[in-house]
Amino acid sequence: MMTVILCLGSLSEAQSQPQLNLMPMPASVQTGTGQLLIKQSFSVQVTGARDASLDEEVQRFQTVLSRKTGMPLYPAPPAFASLLIHAEHRREVVQKLGEDESYELTVTPGGANLRAPNTLGILRGLQTFLQLVQITPDGFAVPAVTIKDQPRFPWRGTMIDVSRHFIPLDVLKRNLDAMAAVKMNVLHWHLSDDQGFRVESKKFPKLQEMGSDGMYYTQDEVRDLIGYARDRGIRVIPEFDMPGHATSWLVGYPELASAPGPYSIGRTIGVYDAAIDPTQERTYKFLEEFIAEMAKLFPDEYFHIGGDEVNGKQWSANPKIQAFMQAHGMKSNQDLQAYFNEHLEKIVAKNHKIMLGWDEVLHPDLPKTIVVQSWRGQASLAAAAKQGYSGLLSYGYYLDLMWSAARHYAVDPMADAAANLTPEETKRILGGESCMWAEWVTPENEDSHIWPRNAAIAERLWSPQNVTDVDSMYTRLNAVSLDLEWLGLTHRSAREQMLHRMAGTADISALRVLADVVEPVKEYNREDLTKAPISLQAPLTSLVDAVYPESDIARQFNNLVDRFLQSWRQDKGAEAQMRSWLTLWRDNDGKLQPLLGQSLLLREDLLLSQNLSVAGAVGLQALDYLDKGQSADNSQTAFDSPRAQETAFFAQADKPSANLLLMILAPVQKLVNVSAGSPPH
Numbered sequence: 001m002m003t004v005i006l007c008l009g010s011l012s013e014a015q016s017q018p019q020l021n022l023m024p025m026p027a028s029v030q031t032g033t034g035q036l037l038i039k040q041s042f043s044v045q046v047t048g049a050r051d052a053s054l055d056e057e058v059q060r061f062q063t064v065l066s067r068k069t070g071m072p073l074y075p076a077p078p079a080f081a082s083l084l085i086h087a088e089h090r091r092e093v094v095q096k097l098g099e100d101e102s103y104e105l106t107v108t109p110g111g112a113n114l115r116a117p118n119t120l121g122i123l124r125g126l127q128t129f130l131q132l133v134q135i136t137p138d139g140f141a142v143p144a145v146t147i148k149d150q151p152r153f154p155w156r157g158t159m160i161d162v163s164r165h166f167i168p169l170d171v172l173k174r175n176l177d178a179m180a181a182v183k184m185n186v187l188h189w190h191l192s193d194d195q196g197f198r199v200e201s202k203k204f205p206k207l208q209e210m211g212s213d214g215m216y217y218t219q220d221e222v223r224d225l226i227g228y229a230r231d232r233g234i235r236v237i238p239e240f241d242m243p244g245h246a247t248s249w250l251v252g253y254p255e256l257a258s259a260p261g262p263y264s265i266g267r268t269i270g271v272y273d274a275a276i277d278p279t280q281e282r283t284y285k286f287l288e289e290f291i292a293e294m295a296k297l298f299p300d301e302y303f304h305i306g307g308d309e310v311n312g313k314q315w316s317a318n319p320k321i322q323a324f325m326q327a328h329g330m331k332s333n334q335d336l337q338a339y340f341n342e343h344l345e346k347i348v349a350k351n352h353k354i355m356l357g358w359d360e361v362l363h364p365d366l367p368k369t370i371v372v373q374s375w376r377g378q379a380s381l382a383a384a385a386k387q388g389y390s391g392l393l394s395y396g397y398y399l400d401l402m403w404s405a406a407r408h409y410a411v412d413p414m415a416d417a418a419a420n421l422t423p424e425e426t427k428r429i430l431g432g433e434s435c436m437w438a439e440w441v442t443p444e445n446e447d448s449h450i451w452p453r454n455a456a457i458a459e460r461l462w463s464p465q466n467v468t469d470v471d472s473m474y475t476r477l478n479a480v481s482l483d484l485e486w487l488g489l490t491h492r493s494a495r496e497q498m499l500h501r502m503a504g505t506a507d508i509s510a511l512r513v514l515a516d517v518v519e520p521v522k523e524y525n526r527e528d529l530t531k532a533p534i535s536l537q538a539p540l541t542s543l544v545d546a547v548y549p550e551s552d553i554a555r556q557f558n559n560l561v562d563r564f565l566q567s568w569r570q571d572k573g574a575e576a577q578m579r580s581w582l583t584l585w586r587d588n589d590g591k592l593q594p595l596l597g598q599s600l601l602l603r604e605d606l607l608l609s610q611n612l613s614v615a616g617a618v619g620l621q622a623l624d625y626l627d628k629g630q631s632a633d634n635s636q637t638a639f640d641s642p643r644a645q646e647t648a649f650f651a652q653a654d655k656p657s658a659n660l661l662l663m664i665l666a667p668v669q670k671l672v673n674v675s676a677g678s679p680p681h
């Protein structure tokens, strides 16, 4: 008995250590004693290798430190530096895949020391230091700690689609800041698709002139963004999606198409039939010139050619293409696409680039140098690795599918089919990329659709594979989320503005209560629920566009319910908290209805608001029954009617309404089930 108590004692002691708000969690962390106070005289001294991006990073570091602490800094002379920085070598001029990003950070009450083999590692270590800064009873401080850190995967990216909705440079820049804060190192820039061609080509100006509605990046802007990313240790990979997803190219250059034009920019969500014609010489002549131009503009060694979702309809319908396929012994459209990719690969290689494509490009005729980006699962990633191809995982990291951070976090590039690879095959898995497809994002809500969830994916790709504790992840994710605001991210603040727009009033407290407990429908349900073609020009100003993809309140309420039920209903603290939430929700509809009625943008949320109130009332009644130790089975319910009606309510309220899901419904139903003498689920 004594042993058990001692064990519990030391266990809780270990848990009561202050949580280090680090994300991604470093490879090795040893906590020390005491803390380094951050004073206004905080200063940095750099010795060893330096380059312009390091000097700028140190300045940015001081700016963010000042912002985070609210203290103007008046750095002491270098001799009294609080943080010593030393790198052995300069980083590469063009950042390379696999460049050393490791660092060691030692913090004692007397000062901090950051060392790295390469200035790139210093960039990573400075972000770690910033995350460690926290308010304490003695002021801002960094706990004494020794960190030895390096990434698990060399390729940790975010793909941003700027075709479906154009995302201006300033929004991209702040997202690069956020990526750097969580040590991501690749921006994959999805620059062309059916719905827009977003880069200036001087060789083929009709690409942007006719394919973009004037919303594209000039080459100067592209260079500016690449420099901005490089300063933060982030590579920029352009994607020009072909031969499918290519309508926007064909508006200005219909002669490249597999069916007669004219073509116009895609205005609705969906995969279009338009495909580049792989059978004609002029296609390759065009691509020779175009890729040579873009290969110069984008310095990275990798070049993404898309390759996904070619539906082949235009190829099948074109007798000339069919005859070509027959003459070349091609049996399927996949064979024709492989023929196209082989040609493309030679052009890309001639420009000293490595070709990267979505997993449809995998074909035995392609050289082993290409990299396959899997959006369809670890199976295709593993298949590629077995055949000798390098690969990246994006399946499971689609931010547009509105999954929870926990669900993304559980996806590991080396899991499932990839778990049984040989060590050599394993090395071919370079990492992964989250994907922000832009059907439902605008510059306004882009940040909130990426952050903070993207930080959980960043951790999966940086931290050791055994860092998997979900509660710890959420605690640290919340800290990161607040930190991102110091970088100018609007992932939290945009919701507030959008709610004000919808309500047209200053007081949006009741609307916020509703917004806090709903989530957008998952997967592609928003497309599925909308029967008509969905215009990309329509404003995205509904509640579903404003709310966070993941409801923290609903998750916390669900945890409360579990805690309460696991305590055999003895946890009175949990019960009191549940009651105050349920009461808030029960009474909310009365406050919100007047607001909803007077706004076209909010009218569709009437049912949702009513459902929240009913759920609150039903949950309170379930707790009353449980308190009285009486089963609700044959009793009256909140409806003053038989329990069957309650069941009908849950069935109705469980359905999406205004493209939103009421996320507190499931935990309330648990309470109701237990109060009725049934199992919670």
Ligand code: ACM
Pocket: 308, 309, 358, 375
């Ligand atoms: C993709 O989602 N079509 C890459």
